[in-house]
Amino acid sequence: MIGGLIREAYLQPQENRAVFVQQTKRVGPSAGVLKYDLLTALSILGLHGTPTEQTSLMRLCALITARYNWRVEEVSVGHAELARLWAVNERTVKREMKRLMQMGVITCFRPGVRGRVGAYRLNYRRIYELSRPCWQAVGPDFEDRMVHVCGERTVVKVDFQSVTASRPEPTTPDGTWGAVRRRLQSEHPAVFESWFAKLTVAGTSENAITLQAPNGFVSRYIETHFNALLAAAVNAEMPTVDGRPRNITLTS
DSSP: OTTSOEEEEEEOSSTTOEEEEEEOOSOSTTHHHHHHHHHHHHHHHHHTSOHHHHHHHHHHHHHHHHHOBTTTTBEEEOHHHHHHHHTSOHHHHHHHHHHHHHHTSEEEEEOOOTTOOEEEEEOHHHHHHHHGGGHHHHOHHHHHHHHHHTTTTOOOOOOTTSSOOOOOOOOOOTTSHHHHHHHHHHHOHHHHHHTGGGOEEEEEOSSEEEEEOSSHHHHHHHHHHSHHHHHHHHHHHSOOTTOOOOEEEEEO
16 A cells, blocks of 8 residues: 555445445545544444454554554554553563454564564455444444445446456255355345355254354354344244254354
8 A cells, every 4th residue: 555546446245246446545635534434443343342352453543543654554563662552561462463463454564573573554445344334333424434435336347257246145945054145145245245155154953053254253243243133044044943043153
């Protein structure tokens, strides 16, 4: 993102069409609003998450406001400096930075080695993706601005031969995980693409199903925010013999 305008093409899970997401550096006349909205997105993501995620994202917000260089889109900081800022020890700093990178909200593009401090960059696309289910909690004005920033209203012609479109789940018999996926994709397409599509079946029994998530953050987020949607689809498509709700376990 250093050096100016970024044009990043990716497929949005809506109406099977490709759109361009255009991001600008957080400088200039509209920089204040963009920065505040980004910090708001991180804040509500934490507040709607687990206590651990709340703490991690609060610390990230403190790092951004205190040290982030918006002109070059990076923060260069050592573990000792972060430990002082966060009032923790360096071991906790290493653990927190690892967690934030696993979440995908920051990336390390220059590791700290041989006395050189590490350099990190915010991953706007991931922050917007993770926080999207929470935008409505802030209000319609915020949600409208975020949709605009993400470029979802800008549709351009693209070469569909070079872009893989999002396709519906193949038809599968009732009583299988495939049927659950089809229902979730049909009823909650955006949530499906961002969260449920990442799940795979780790095991099933007469009254239970174990689902595998790619990492602990995805597993916890689904349990916190989308457990009811998942349970409704599972019980509708994979009913138990005695009619009781199927026990759902998420692992990572």
